[in-house]
Amino acid sequence: MADRARPGSTAADRTVPGLTGVTAPAPLSRDEVDVAIVALGAAHDRISAAMYALDNHPGLAAVRVPGRTGRTERYAADLAAQIDALWSRFTALGTLLDQVRTLRAQRSRPGDEELAKLTWLLRAPMVPVGANGMVLDDAPPGAVRLPLMELARQLETGSADAIDRLSILDEAGSALVVRFGPPGEALARLRAAVDALGPDGAPTAACLL
Template sequence: MSRTEADRLIADLGAAYDRISAAMYALDTHPDLAVLRGTAHNGDTARVAAGLLARLAVLWSQFTAFSELLHRVREVRARRSRPGDGELRELTALLRGPAVRLGGDGMVLDDSVADPSARSSGLVELARRIETESTGLAGSLSEVAAARTRLAEEFGQLIATVAGLRREVGAPGDDPTIEGDLTRLGRQIEEAYGSALGDPLAATRNGPVAARLRELTVQVTGLADRLAALTDLRDGYSGRVARLGAELDELAAATTETNRTYAAALTKIADPGLPDLPDPNPALRTHLHQLDQLHRERRWPRLGTELVAVEQAVATARCRMAELHEAADGLLRRRAELRGRLDAYRAKAGRLGLIEHVDLSARYRLARDLLYTSPCDLAAATRAVVAYQRQLNDLAERPTPGAKGAVP
């Protein structure tokens, strides 16, 4: 080698040494390397950790050999400002000749070690090998770190949620079951997290740990919903009770109106077939007043159940009262409708000159007597009105000598 070639190569190797030193320092101080060394892993992570630590040991042996060889090269070059032939031959041997023996696993071997799989490596090749392997090793460490980070985020979110729910529980007497469930669930999350950290690489795949995480998430969500319902009940009780009181007032007014309509229907309609008219107001108001005792005793789960029961009962009673009012009022409207139809048919008969038709008049009187007699037989009145309508239609299509009072 010429002096210029040797100096250029020594400079290149010096720059490589600086890069490699920085990379090796970064590896050695990598936080996840300390975790791999100090934590008992299992499964996939244990296998990966063993492989990474073995690769790191090989890398350190190569870096040590590279450092020693580069030091020797620099010592030779430093003998003279202008090296002679002897120094140039020595530099050529160090820089371009076989520098180290590497075993099958890449570990640097002493000359005394016999290894059929050993191969020689030059200084330049060794530098490239170390740079490539240090980059790959850092990437593998990052993969393990990413798995641990993902677990920390997923389990950490659950842990934080449980902690937040504990702060929201309030007084111990509010709902002891929620507090107990939160304690139990928090312990289960911590245990699952600790187990997952034993093999983070496997845990972040869609396997048993992922299934357990989903199960715990569902439980935490369920507890959050229960606590939210408790908070809504505790904070919104007065408003819900006030609404119930207003709805009961409306129900009472509806009951009064339905009673009036029932009385009219029972008086004016024969055999109306109406069901008994209940009065749900007293029982519902009693039930509503009982809620206050549960509220004073802070028996939230029971209060929540009873409050929902009263709300549903009031809603059911209002719907039922509306149905009963519709049934009674429908009978009265049916009678009024039949009266209106009969009057309309009578007016049509007048326009056709059939007012005095004997048979038609008789049918009219029968229908009118039925409709204007209390109680009214709606079924008979309906038949009478239909019969009057049919005869009127027949006479309108085929005039008969009975018109104008004539006897047919």
């Protein structure tokens, strides 16, 4: 939706507080604010369900297994960083959505000042993120900042992608178990074979069975 400047306002007096050179979006109407809040709340609910599924995914345990090497280690490390960034962004989204809802609930018919604040929260690029995808607590000048709806959009696609990647990792681990057996059982068989060797390294009868 194109910006609609207030009568008598200019781009200079609609800058985002604390963000040099960033113009604040034109104020939304009360109905537009309510529609945006409903849409953002629905997105948050979908993301919440996806994050719950991610947190309970069987492949999550394999992400931080120590001792990996090569491509598997790089894949798992990259996926772990992606998941950490998703949680960081999800926390920020929930916090800001609560702020929006609290502000909107103060008056049934918000005035111009409340609408301007709500518009700023809903539309301004106010969530700073780093190169690693994490939300920044102390953002440097020039940091990338996302509006709430863009943050929600990226969270939806990112959580779905992370779940897919966890499934790939889980399927790869399951294939190894099918091929070689559970690691604990394989280690037990190895120890039994070592114990079956005689004191001089000669196999005993048990080792030959």
